[in-house]
Amino acid sequence: MTERHAETEVIGVAVVEDQAETREGISFLINHTAGFECRHVYPTAEVALENIGIDPPRVALLDIGLPGLDGIEAVRILQERHPRIAPVMLTVYKDNDRIFQAICAGACGYLLKQTPPARLMEAIRQVADGGAVMSPEVAIRVVELFRKAPVRDAGWVALSPRERELLKLLTEGHQNKTAAAELGISVHTVSFHLRSIYEKLHVHSRSEAVARALRDGLVK
Template structure:
């Protein structure tokens, strides 16, 4: 996870030229971020990521060739320290859930205002999982239509389950630590065990599995 005090390196993977260039210009005009790559396809993006090591990637779901969902799985495997915010249109529906399960860290509409976009980048860097309200409602509706199975605890302790529920409720490591009265390192320690037990590699994957498995 990058330090919030450093200049964050951002890459953009988006096939629509206007949107890709607009995002690059927004990032370039900020004092907190630098755009280290702008790619029209996932195939080109993967090559650029390996060379330039961005901290955060803004990635379209509906890309030509390899789509964003397939791509984020590869990114999570090859570059585990790189965080991915998926960009989507409102009618992606089930593909949003697929992206969550693939390991993306945030999910925003493409028309998200610049200030909200920057706030979401900061939130991801701090361990959060930002999601546009419209997308959050879509996810909730999909889980209502396809409810998770009866609870499977995966061997989590009550304390680990409590921390996981806090993340599902929108906490990041910092706010969870504050509410529990412990250090961020303590929360990170428990999260490592949660990841191992759930066999996941990111907060968003843990949240998705918690919802699908009925843990919380």
């Protein structure tokens, strides 16, 4: 087994997947990659939501086609109850409707199950660091989805000029540190502006803010 990093550096991950073989395979990969730990494995969203707050992970990987409550609705509830846990969809579905619903629900990433192991672990680390990730096929669909979406009048949204600048950087893929450097402000100030953006747009996460910005034409 690969030697772990110090406990403070370990990224805790939860896996919500109804297929036992897939669930065990992902947890095995996580536990045998330095710097990661699979803290929870759940066969259903209901069980996950009931127990995930005990030793909460930094990242949660969720299938969409779960029995009972589906993964997208689970993400929505997870964001309300545990906003510090970053949810990522790990699924076979790549249709526009599910992708859009997952992003709007608050998913920080959308990966297909055929994602190579090394890329999956890299994606988990990126999400843990505050980023957002997508499989290439999904990213292409997202670009097309928002390109075709009608631009709505966003004049009513009371975002300040600096908040609009930050929102534009988020849609370009910047994380807090790089956005702070680009704007010449501290990471703490970026976090302050993010909270204000979330409140004004009535969203709960970075991915929701980006989806809203692209869908409603809040940035050019």
